[in-house]
Amino acid sequence: MSATAINQSATAIKRPATAVNKSATAVQRSVLNIEQIRHQFPALQQQVDGVTPVFFDGPGGAQVSQPVLDAMTGYLGRYNANLGGAYFSSKHTVALMAQARQAAADLYNAAHSNEIIFGANATSLCFSLSRAIARDWQAGDEIVVTALDHYSNVSPWVLAAEEKGVKVHLIRVNEKDCDLDYPHLAEALNERTRLVACTYASNTTGSIVDMTRVIELTRSQSPALIWVDAVHYAPHNSIDVQALDCDFLVSSAYKYFGPHMGVLYGKSDVLAALKPYKVAPAKNIDPNRWETGTANYEGLAGFIAAVDYIASLGAQVTSPGDAPSDSRRSQLEAGYHAIADYEQQLSTAFLHKLNSYPNIRLFGLKDSCDANRRTPTFAFRIEGIAPRAVSEFFGQHHMCIWDGNFYAQGLYEQLGLTEVGGVVRVGCMHYNTTEELDHFFSLLDHFLAQV
Numbered sequence: 001m002s003a004t005a006i007n008q009s010a011t012a013i014k015r016p017a018t019a020v021n022k023s024a025t026a027v028q029r030s031v032l033n034i035e036q037i038r039h040q041f042p043a044l045q046q047q048v049d050g051v052t053p054v055f056f057d058g059p060g061g062a063q064v065s066q067p068v069l070d071a072m073t074g075y076l077g078r079y080n081a082n083l084g085g086a087y088f089s090s091k092h093t094v095a096l097m098a099q100a101r102q103a104a105a106d107l108y109n110a111a112h113s114n115e116i117i118f119g120a121n122a123t124s125l126c127f128s129l130s131r132a133i134a135r136d137w138q139a140g141d142e143i144v145v146t147a148l149d150h151y152s153n154v155s156p157w158v159l160a161a162e163e164k165g166v167k168v169h170l171i172r173v174n175e176k177d178c179d180l181d182y183p184h185l186a187e188a189l190n191e192r193t194r195l196v197a198c199t200y201a202s203n204t205t206g207s208i209v210d211m212t213r214v215i216e217l218t219r220s221q222s223p224a225l226i227w228v229d230a231v232h233y234a235p236h237n238s239i240d241v242q243a244l245d246c247d248f249l250v251s252s253a254y255k256y257f258g259p260h261m262g263v264l265y266g267k268s269d270v271l272a273a274l275k276p277y278k279v280a281p282a283k284n285i286d287p288n289r290w291e292t293g294t295a296n297y298e299g300l301a302g303f304i305a306a307v308d309y310i311a312s313l314g315a316q317v318t319s320p321g322d323a324p325s326d327s328r329r330s331q332l333e334a335g336y337h338a339i340a341d342y343e344q345q346l347s348t349a350f351l352h353k354l355n356s357y358p359n360i361r362l363f364g365l366k367d368s369c370d371a372n373r374r375t376p377t378f379a380f381r382i383e384g385i386a387p388r389a390v391s392e393f394f395g396q397h398h399m400c401i402w403d404g405n406f407y408a409q410g411l412y413e414q415l416g417l418t419e420v421g422g423v424v425r426v427g428c429m430h431y432n433t434t435e436e437l438d439h440f441f442s443l444l445d446h447f448l449a450q451v
């Protein structure tokens with residue numbers, strides 16, 4: 001079968017009347033117009049070798065909507081300047097930065113926009129803040145990291161611990177569904193625990209961690225600070241740092257339809273008590289003192305547009321007759337609600353079909369498609385076949401899927417996957433369709449027939 005023949009066009013998908021656990025009104029509210037959504041993404045409209053490519057590589061980086069592109073080029077083309085000048089473009093840049101902080105505060109439901117710190121990416125922010133957080137650790141103190149995490153949220157802490165003689169606990173994964181082993185976490189916590197670093201969702205298996213449980217356990221058994229990695233979680237579900245009561249939470253805008261940059265929340269009193277590594281002339285005020293060097297202003301312009309894009313999905317799903325949600329935060333919540341509902345349908349369709357292949361082993365939740373328990377990110381191995389061979393075949397057909405370990409080294413070591421090329425990862429976003437999943441399975445059958 002040629003790549004052209006098996007290519008599918010995107011069509012609008014309506015939520016079935018039998019949708020899970022929702023009232024008729026809620027179902028109506030959660031319908032996204034996928035066709036209209038896809039039109040906003042130039043990458044989804046393009047042809048490569050006469051084929052519309054399919055992007056199942058969202059967990060590695062999402063596609064970007066036109067308003068985000070426009071915001072970035074608009075800034076660079078007309079207002080490119082640094083902060084603090086007495087002229088229009090510099091003043092524009094100062095205002096842009098304040099707007100970006102407010103957009104992030106809305107995204108995270110932070111109490112104040114001065115609790116938002118921008119950086120190059122999540123990893124750099126973690127390295128930078130971990131140095132300041134670890135300043136007063138003492139030999140004999142302890143920290144907790146997890147085997148479910150991307151090593152962006154493990155190595156910075158382990159390296160800091162090594163320097164200070166601090167003991168590191170690596171919390172295991174519950175192998176049945178690739179969730180965190182919560183009893184193991186409870187065993188590891190004590191009065192000497194200074195930090196718990198934990199992912200909100202696995203970038204490999206899509207498992208969503210019960211973060212409320214992690215934080216309650218941590219607070220009840222230790223004085224530790226809590227650092228949440230929401231990088232994989234943020235494109236799929238709404239974040240509320242006040243409800244969570246975490247100390248830090250980080251995400252990367254390029255995972256949720258924006259540019260390459262990291263966005264950190266730090267609780268104001270925790271930030272105030274820390275001392276950053278900064279250049280002497282830079283102002284010693286939060287949050288600026290954590291942002292070393294010149295910021296990525298065009299990235300901030302794109303970030304605002306990305307947050308507004310998610311909010312626009314919330315505005316879109318409001319039923320006629322409903323009072324329009326006037327705050328961006330409530331639109332963001334509605335947008336995420338719609339995304340989660342729709343992605344649950346994608347998970348249902350994918351797992352239903354994948355579970356019928358006897359020679360395929362899925363790592364992660366096999367039976368539950370609940371968007372509160374998993375994202376539509378799937379890790380699997382085909383018996384006897386190297387993951388790279390699978391992704392190469394799909395790549396030839398312009399279907400973008402990944403293979404490897406995705407820096408989730410603890411998970412791969414625990415599951416014994418390090419020496420065998422890791423897993424194949426198919427990651428859906430709300431701009432993917434069930435037609436694209438059908439296309440995936442027809443390619444998979446084609447692949448299996450020839451190996």
Ligand SMILES: Cc1ncc(COP(=O)(O)O)c(C=O)c1O
Pocket residue numbers: 059060120121122123124150152153199201202203229230231232251252261262
């Ligand atoms: C769960 C998770 N955490 C952290 C990171 C690192 O993010 P960044 O590339 O912004 O440093 C990634 C990147 O894929 C990730 O998936």
